[in-house]
Amino acid sequence: LESAYVRWQPIANAQTYNVYYSGAGIVNQQIDTQLIRSYGSFFRADALGLAPGTYTLKIVPVIGGVEGTATVTSALTVLAQDRAGFAFSGGRVPGAYNANGTVKSSAVVVYITQNTKNTVSLNVTGATVNPCVGLQTILEGFKKGRDARPLLVRLIGNITDLSYMQSGDIVIENDNFASGSITLEGVGNDAVANGWGIRVKNASNVEIRNIGTMNCDSDEGDNIGLQQDNDHVWVHNVDFFYGHAGSDPDQVKGDGALDCKKSTYVTFSYNHFWDSGKSNLLGLSEATTQGLYITYHHNWYDHSDSRHPRVRFYSAHVYNNYYDGNAKYGAGSTLGSSVFMEGNYFRNCKYPMLT
Numbered sequence: 001l002e003s004a005y006v007r008w009q010p011i012a013n014a015q016t017y018n019v020y021y022s023g024a025g026i027v028n029q030q031i032d033t034q035l036i037r038s039y040g041s042f043f044r045a046d047a048l049g050l051a052p053g054t055y056t057l058k059i060v061p062v063i064g065g066v067e068g069t070a071t072v073t074s075a076l077t078v079l080a081q082d083r084a085g086f087a088f089s090g091g092r093v094p095g096a097y098n099a100n101g102t103v104k105s106s107a108v109v110v111y112i113t114q115n116t117k118n119t120v121s122l123n124v125t126g127a128t129v130n131p132c133v134g135l136q137t138i139l140e141g142f143k144k145g146r147d148a149r150p151l152l153v154r155l156i157g158n159i160t161d162l163s164y165m166q167s168g169d170i171v172i173e174n175d176n177f178a179s180g181s182i183t184l185e186g187v188g189n190d191a192v193a194n195g196w197g198i199r200v201k202n203a204s205n206v207e208i209r210n211i212g213t214m215n216c217d218s219d220e221g222d223n224i225g226l227q228q229d230n231d232h233v234w235v236h237n238v239d240f241f242y243g244h245a246g247s248d249p250d251q252v253k254g255d256g257a258l259d260c261k262k263s264t265y266v267t268f269s270y271n272h273f274w275d276s277g278k279s280n281l282l283g284l285s286e287a288t289t290q291g292l293y294i295t296y297h298h299n300w301y302d303h304s305d306s307r308h309p310r311v312r313f314y315s316a317h318v319y320n321n322y323y324d325g326n327a328k329y330g331a332g333s334t335l336g337s338s339v340f341m342e343g344n345y346f347r348n349c350k351y352p353m354l355t
Contacts, residue, residue, distance in 0.1 A: 003050055051078070242277060287313070
């Protein structure tokens with residue numbers, strides 16, 4: 001969605017490759033070199049930030065510093081993301097992409113690999129010290145909400161614990177800066193946050209997409225958690241695998257997969273929960289039913305146990321989700337919450353809904 005990729009086998013004597021895309025009025029736009037990766041027996045390149053339309057990709061080997069004979073793909077159809085739900089209320093478009101899938105103007109792109117996760121650097125307006133070095137330090141540079149540039153963080157491959165995190169998490173925070181926006185996304189189909197969680201707090205206009213999360217430490221928290229005072233947050237196309245067993249009886253498969261507390265105008269969509277124990281806790285101690293809105297749509301609860309979601313206080317729209325082999329229950333509504341469920345499919349779910 002809003003991207004295209006190509007794979008090819010290595011070409012003899014090629015030191016590197018250049019990859020270009022054409023379509024939607026664009027001709028031979030070169031993609032960033034970080035988006036071209038070697039997997040030994042083949043290469044893969046991903047063109048990201050494409051508006052819906054028809055495109056071709058061109059692969060050009062570079063031999064002795066000179067571009068060789070190009071190979072062009074057949075026509076590729078690029079489809080749009082499904083931008084629906086409360087996260088888009090008021091015309092907001094969370095994250096560093098425009099509503100048509102292209103990157104917002106003046107956005108800064110940061111690439112994170114296993115080798116660069118602790119050394120990547122960026123100058124950030126309002127940061128205490130520049131340049132900010134390491135992913136968490138860069139995010140902390142945006143914490144005060146003084147840098148209006150959209151921040152686009154792209155993860156490549158398997159990323160294990162970083163040398164500097166906050167209690168085992170990468171924390172996204174921007175002082176609810178309405179003019180700012182942050183996207184954390186994976187490149188291709190193998191980007192993984194392995195062993196660490198993602199925590200969002202005091203943040204506006206945040207998007208997390210196209211990554212896998214696994215092996216989180218239960219004592220450190222959730223795979224992804226919206227902790228407090230967030231608005232206009234979109235988490236989508238994420239694979240949730242369960243974490244390390246914790247000390248509590250209900251933490252055999254780790255802590256929460258994707259929880260949300262004290263946040264509003266949120267959309268969770270097209271996520272896949274693989275055998276999670278506790279999928280979606282929603283609400284905890286808000287003590288009000290006013291102004292708390294969230295949408296869950298097109299998620300796949302794949303043999304996950306419970307909390308799809310488990311709701312306190314919130315108004316939740318839950319539609320077009322697939323509940324498959326859920327051991328305990330589907331959705332649960334308590335403490336004055338309002339849950340509107342429609343178009344969901346339940347297969348071997350013991351209690352589809354509980355109140």
